Each structure stands twice: as structure tokens, then as C-alpha cells.
Amino acid sequence: MVIAGSTSVQPLMEKIVDRYRKMHPELKINVEGGGSSAGIMAVITGTARLGMSSRQLKMQDEKESSLTPITIAYDAIIMVVHVDNPVNVLSREQVRDLFAGRLTSWKQVGGHDREVHLIIREEGSGTRSAFDDLVMVENKKPVDIHPFALVQDSMGGVREVVKNDPDAIGFISMGGINSDIKVIRLNGVEPSFASIKNHQYELVRPFLLLTRGALDPVAQRLVDYVFSADGERIMQEEGCVSARK
Amino acid sequence: MSVPENKPSNSLSRREERIRRILQLMALSSVSVLALIIVFVFREGLPLIYNKGFAAFLGGQRWAPTRGSFGIFPMIVGTIEVTLGALLIGVPLSLLVSLYLSEFADRKVRTVMKPLIELLAAVPSVVYGFIGVILLVPLVRNYVGGTGFSVLSASIILGIMILPTIISISLDALRAVPQNYREGSLALGATSWQTAVRVVLPAARSGIITAVILGMGRAMGETMAVIMVAGNAVVVPTSALHPCRTLTSNIAIEMAYASGAHQQALFATGVVLFVMIFCLNISATLFVRRK
Numbered sequence: 189m190v191i192a193g194s195t196s197v198q199p200l201m202e203k204i205v206d207r208y209r210k211m212h213p214e215l216k217i218n219v220e221g222g223g224s225s226a227g228i229m230a231v232i233t234g235t236a237r238l239g240m241s242s243r244q245l246k247m248q249d250e251k252e253s254s255l256t257p258i259t260i261a262y263d264a265i266i267m268v269v270h271v272d273n274p275v276n277v278l279s280r281e282q283v284r285d286l287f288a289g290r291l292t293s294w295k296q297v298g299g300h301d302r303e304v305h306l307i308i309r310e311e312g313s314g315t316r317s318a319f320d321d322l323v324m325v326e327n328k329k330p331v332d333i334h335p336f337a338l339v340q341d342s343m344g345g346v347r348e349v350v351k352n353d354p355d356a357i358g359f360i361s362m363g364g365i366n367s368d369i370k371v372i373r374l375n376g377v378e379p380s381f382a383s384i385k386n387h388q389y390e391l392v393r394p395f396l397l398l399t400r401g402a403l404d405p406v407a408q409r410l411v412d413y414v415f416s417a418d419g420e421r422i423m424q425e426e427g428c429v430s431a432r433k
Numbered sequence: 434m435s436v437p438e439n440k441p442s443n444s445l446s447r448r449e450e451r452i453r454r455i456l457q458l459m460a461l462s463s464v465s466v467l468a469l470i471i472v473f474v475f476r477e478g479l480p481l482i483y484n485k486g487f488a489a490f491l492g493g494q495r496w497a498p499t500r501g502s503f504g505i506f507p508m509i510v511g512t513i514e515v516t517l518g519a520l521l522i523g524v525p526l527s528l529l530v531s532l533y534l535s536e537f538a539d540r541k542v543r544t545v546m547k548p549l550i551e552l553l554a555a556v557p558s559v560v561y562g563f564i565g566v567i568l569l570v571p572l573v574r575n576y577v578g579g580t581g582f583s584v585l586s587a588s589i590i591l592g593i594m595i596l597p598t599i600i601s602i603s604l605d606a607l608r609a610v611p612q613n614y615r616e617g618s619l620a621l622g623a624t625s626w627q628t629a630v631r632v633v634l635p636a637a638r639s640g641i642i643t644a645v646i647l648g649m650g651r652a653m654g655e656t657m658a659v660i661m662v663a664g665n666a667v668v669v670p671t672s673a674l675h676p677c678r679t680l681t682s683n684i685a686i687e688m689a690y691a692s693g694a695h696q697q698a699l700f701a702t703g704v705v706l707f708v709m710i711f712c713l714n715i716s717a718t719l720f721v722r723r724k
Contacts, residue, residue, distance in 0.1 A: 195690065199690070221692050305580045310689075310690075311497065311498050311499050311695070312498070312499060312689070312690035312692075313689070313690055332497075335666060336666050336668055336675070338580060338582050338664040338666055339665035339666055339667075340665070341665075341686040348566070352571060353574065353580060353581070355580075356580075
């Protein structure tokens with residue numbers, strides 16, 4: 189069985205499939221990348237049994253091709269600052285302008301008159317691609333992050349820098365929140381499992397599995413495993429919120 | 434009498450021959466690993482350089498591999514700046530230390546200090562990086578400016594990391610200067626400082642240059658400690674307080690999720706790094722030969 193699509197969903201599915209195969213070593217399941225669009229195409233053409241997508245189906249042909257989307261998880265971007273930073277609330281546009289380098293002082297968003305230090309993840313990381321997709325967009329066109337943004341290659345790294353630098357702002361995923369840093373309320377909404385699931389919190393993208401027509405029993409059992417307690421635990425480890433009811 | 438004596442020596446020489454072969458094979462295998470690495474890195478990396486164009490890859494300012502931009506110019510500059518910064522800090526310090534140990538210290542001091550300095554090389558680089566993040570970066574942020582993650586912080590950490598390499602090799606070079614050079618100089622009325630700086634130091638020049646080049650290679654190749662303190666932003670740093678990304682950091686930071694052209698671009702980064710370090714090592718070897 190081939191599962192193909194979004195490189196953001198891929199690490200999560202690889203973990204889940206790895207764990208699943210420990211119980212069913214006879215199964216041959218390949219998890220491949222390629223991107224959301226490639227994954228959707230692969231399911232339509234039948235080269236993949238399951239597709240992975242980190243965005244809702246939007247194009248007309250995707251809707252007409254009788255694909256069934258299954259939302260397995262939500263990937264939320266949490267904006268974090270130093271605990272002493274007086275700023276509590278930012279809008280999505282303010283976050284974008286901060287990271288684009290258009291706003292350079294905390295004073296411009298209601299804080300002290302100090303230079304903003306941007307902390308980002310490296311190119312290719314899932315959290316970074318979610319941030320690019322959800323925040324760094326203006327009139328549907330991508331906006332570049334300011335080149336002076338400091339790059340960390342792990343969520344722990346971002347958290348460590350933000351914890352120690354009073355002027356820093358960074359982004360992490362839901363699983364990384366702790367008391368070392370302060371969570372920004374986006375448009376006044378506190379990110380939580382509830383506000384993520386009901387879409388009140390804006391910086392969320394869904395992780396979808398796609399199938400064409402009804403699931404066969406083998407695929408159905410894997411999907412059941414995705415929604416099991418085990419699957420939920422793996423999602424937590426990977427920093428996403430399970431869509432399990 | 435001669436027959437029983439011949440027999441064991443014959444089988445002994447055959448055994449020696451076998452051992453020689455085995456050792457030869459092992460020596461070859463380590464070289465073939467190098468050959469494998471070269472072939473692999475170049476095979477994976479060269480197509481991308483070729484496709485994007487040599488000038489666009491080496492001279493490009495924008496690095497956004499998930500959106501098709503592959504310019505590593507800022508990282509080449511970052512690597513050179515951080516390496517030179519490390520030499521600026523590390524070389525004078527190591528030369529003074531090795532001059533002291535060679536010319537002015539008691540033998541007792543020397544026999545204690547040299548192994549201690551060499552122990553510096555045994556400290557894992559992640560520990561240097563950690564100390565850098567916890568101590569140095571906040572110091573730079575609070576007393577010098579910027580975010581603290583900077584060319585300056587990386588240079589200081591690397592400057593310390595190359596100390597043992599440069600000190601121990603240049604100390605050996607200084608000790609190798611014949612004693613009668615010193616005696617001659619002192620007999621002519623020179624002070625011990627004049628003797629050390631004007632006679633011993635120039636006499637050990639080629640060894641010291643080798644030490645500096647090897648230290649340079651160490652600075653250029655260091656990854657972990659640099660990632661932790663340099664900030665890793667892809668910009669051409671025009672100030673010591675600007676963040677920067679080195680070539681090695683680029684590979685280590687992005688390899689986890691890279692695929693397709695992005696992965697090739699990281700191998701291509703490796704090709705550039707390989708060529709730079711290869712040139713350094715060749716020049717070090719040439720200096721050793723000249724000596």
C-alpha cells in the first residue's frame with residue numbers, strides 16, 4: 189500500500205505506520221512525500237491508496253473527483269514571546285508584518301520601544317511550512333520572512349531562545365507550550381484544544397487523509413489505528429492535535 | 434642444526450607477509466572510504482550546481498530551497514568571516530601560550546600544562562556551544578548589542594576551540610628549534626624575549642603556519658557549536674553583531690526534512706565546503722614538506 193502526499197503530514201504518518209507495522213509486520217506500506225497536490229493527484233490516478241494533504245481540497249477538479257477527505261489532526265502555529273514581554277495579543281497581520289520586517293519595534297504593537305528579534309524554524313520543517321502558509325501571505329501571495337530572522341532547527345531551540353531573549357518572538361506547535369514562554373493570543377483567542385478544533389483560533393491547518401470511494405478493509409484498519417489512543421499519542425509527540433472525537 | 438632454524442624463520446616471514454597484506458588492506462579501506470564519500474557527495478551535489486548555474490549557486494543571495502532559490506553566497510561569506518574571526522582571536526593567544534611554554538616556562542609547568550591544553554580538544558563541541566548559548570550570547574546581547582547570536586559569538590567560541598590544535602603543533606615546532614640558536618642569540622647579548630621573538634619564532638615559522646592552517650580547517654569544519662551561537666540567518670553579515678550561517682551549519686540544520694532538489698542543494702553545499710577544506714589541507718601539506 190502506498191501513502192503519498194504532503195511532506196508536512198509525512199513525518200506523522202511515517203511514525204504512525206512504523207508503530208502500526210510493529211503489530212502487523214506482514215503489511216507493506218510505503219509513505220512517500222511529494223506535496224499535497226501530488227498526493228491528491230496520486231489518489232485520483234490510483235498510484236496511491238491514501239493521499240496526505242495539509243490543506244483543504246479546493247480546486248474544482250479535486251472536489252469533482254469523489255475524493256473523501258478524512259481529517260486526522262490539526263497542526264496549529266503558536267506564537268510565543270518572552271514572559272516579561274507586555275504584549276499579549278497580536279493580529280495575524282501584525283505577526284506577518286513583524287516577520288516580514290515591516291514592524292521592527294515592539295512599540296509598534298503596544299510593547300516597549302525595543303527592537304524585535306525574530307526566531308524561525310529552518311526551511312523544510314513542517315512547522316515552518318505551516319507558518320509560511322498561514323501567516324506569511326498577503327493577497328494570496330507569499331511574503332518573504334526578513335532575512336535577519338534567527339534560524340533554529342528544533343522547537344526546543346526556538347523555545348530556548350525566546351525564553352532567554354526579552355525581545356524575541358517565535359513560533360512553535362501546540363505540544364511545545366510550557367511555562368518558560370508566553371503564548372500570544374491571536375486576535376484575542378487563546379490557543380487550546382477546543383479553540384483549535386472549533387476554528388476560533390486562526391493559525392490552524394488540517395492534516396487530511398484522502399481516499400477515492402470507500403476504504404478497503406486494510407486501509408480502514410490503518411485509519412482506525414490513526415484514530416486510536418496510540419495514534420493520538422504519536423500525534424502529541426509530533427506536536428499536532430488529534431481530530432479524534 | 435640449520436634445517437630446524439630455517440623452517441620457523443620461513444613460516445615467520447610468510448606470516449609477516451600475511452600481516453603486511455592485512456594492514457595494507459586496512460590502510461586502503463580507509464582511503465577508499467574517502468573516495469566513496471567524494472564520489473557520493475559530488476554525484477548528489479554537482480547536478481544541482483550544473484542545473485542552477487555555477488554563478489547563480491555560488492553568487493546567489495537568496496536561499497529558499499522550498500521555493501526554488503539556491504544561492505549560497507551568504508554562507509560562503511559567513512564561513513570565511515567566522516573562520517577569520519576565530520583566527521584573529523585564537524592565533525595571537527595560542528602563539529603567546531606556546532612561546533611561554535616553550536621559552537619561558539619550567540619543564541615542570543610545561544609537562545603539566547601541555548596535556549591540560551590538549552584536553553581542551555577532548556571537550557565535545559556541543560559543550561562549547563552550550564556554554565556559548567548560556568554565557569556568551571547573553572553577554573554579547575546585553576553589553577555589545579543585537580540578539581547575541583552573531584559572527585562575534587561564533588568567532589569567540591571557535592577561537593577557543595582551535596587553541597589546542599594551534600598550541601600543541603606550534604609548541605612542537607618551537608621545541609624543535611636547535612638549542613644552539615638560543616645560546617648564540619643570548620651570547621650576543623639579546624634578552625630572552627628578543628631571542629624568543631626574533632630568533633626562535635622565525636626559525637619555527639613553517640611549523641607555526643601549518644598549525645594555523647590546521648586550526649583554520651578545524652574552525653571551518655566545526656558545526657554544532659556554530660549552529661548554537663551564530664543565529665543561522667542567511668544574510669551576508671556586514672557587522673560582527675549580525676547573525677550568519679556557515680556552510681556546515683546549512684547542511685546540518687536543514688538535512689532532517691530536505692528532499693528532492695533541496696537535498697541535492699545541501700549536497701552541493703557539501704561540495705563547495707569540500708573543495709574549500711581540500712585546498713586548505715593541501716596548502717598545509719605543502720608547508721610541512723617545505724620544512
